[in-house]
Amino acid sequence: MRIDSCQHCHGTGYHHTGRDGTGSAYLCECVRACEVCGGDDSPAGDGFRLVTLTSPDYGDYEAAVQCPACYGIRQILRRMRAAGDDTPPRHSGARFQDRPEQAAIRRTLQAWVAAWIPGTPGFTLVGPTGVGKSFLLTHLVGALRSKHRVIVRYEDVGSLVQRLQRGIASGGITAIIDDVETVEVLVLDDLPRQWGSTWASETIGGVLRVRYDHQRTTVIATNHDEAGLRELWGGGEWGERMLSRMAQMAPLTRVGGQDGRSMPTSPAWRGSAL
Numbered sequence: 001m002r003i004d005s006c007q008h009c010h011g012t013g014y015h016h017t018g019r020d021g022t023g024s025a026y027l028c029e030c031v032r033a034c035e036v037c038g039g040d041d042s043p044a045g046d047g048f049r050l051v052t053l054t055s056p057d058y059g060d061y062e063a064a065v066q067c068p069a070c071y072g073i074r075q076i077l078r079r080m081r082a083a084g085d086d087t088p089p090r091h092s093g094a095r096f097q098d099r100p101e102q103a104a105i106r107r108t109l110q111a112w113v114a115a116w117i118p119g120t121p122g123f124t125l126v127g128p129t130g131v132g133k134s135f136l137l138t139h140l141v142g143a144l145r146s147k148h149r150v151i152v153r154y155e156d157v158g159s160l161v162q163r164l165q166r167g168i169a170s171g172g173i174t175a176i177i178d179d180v181e182t183v184e185v186l187v188l189d190d191l192p193r194q195w196g197s198t199w200a201s202e203t204i205g206g207v208l209r210v211r212y213d214h215q216r217t218t219v220i221a222t223n224h225d226e227a228g229l230r231e232l233w234g235g236g237e238w239g240e241r242m243l244s245r246m247a248q249m250a251p252l253t254r255v256g257g258q259d260g261r262s263m264p265t266s267p268a269w270r271g272s273a274l
């Protein structure tokens with residue numbers, strides 16, 4: 001079957017183990033049995049096909065070239081796997097519409113996902129523990145992956161800081177930082193009450209700064225309101241700069257209240273003097 005007319009994946013080429021685009025991604029049968037290259041059984045390898053080329057020196061010879069039908073999809077899957085199945089497992093399988101009290105914010109998030117393009121500013125979900133911020137983020141991650149085939153990295157901030165600390169010992173810290181600085185969409189769940197060390201504050205602050213400079217979409221969840229965030233970033237000039245960056249790259253949006261009206265839907269922070 002042709003990939004673009006597949007009734008099972010509607011041309012996306014893959015499925016997720018969970019509903020609503022959550023859980024691990026796996027290739028659709030239409031890719032695995034790609035009729036252009038022979039799919040998984042292609043003699044040139046998965047995602048490649050053999051073509052005959054002619055050289056003035058060697059005459060005809062066979063070369064493996066990327067399959068126009070399935071190579072791109074296989075690459076996306078590889079990158080998704082490299083990014084990990086990283087949504088919080090406690091929420092997989094739940095549906096976006098399971099919590100009626102979140103109807104307003106959910107509509108706002110769905111509109112944001114629908115309008116997303118690379119470079120779209122994210123937002124910071126602000127609200128007390130228990131209003132369902134992680135739940136919303138889980139479904140945001142799933143919706144972004146299925147609609148835009150984009151690589152989304154979900155990180156619980158506490159676990160990320162621990163991983164970075166272990167990375168110092170093992171020498172792997174640069175790779176971890178590179179990953180969170182460059183991934184197309186970064187979701188940082190639950191900024192801590194306090195950083196615990198200047199190093200943690202500066203490291204995560206540095207990641208946000210790089211993402212800001214390169215206009216990469218960043219979504220954050222936190223219990224802190226604006227005053228709390230200023231304090232979290234240590235106050236002073238640095239605290240003000242961090243708040244000001246966040247206001248542009250991830251404006252505050254309250255959950256548990258009435259609205260999410262301040263959500264940006266287009267790239268808007270280029271040319272800032274920060």
Ligand SMILES: [Zn+2]
Nearest residue numbers: 006009028030
């Ligand atoms: Zn398919």
Ligand SMILES: [Zn+2]
Nearest residue numbers: 034037067070
């Ligand atoms: Zn193919």
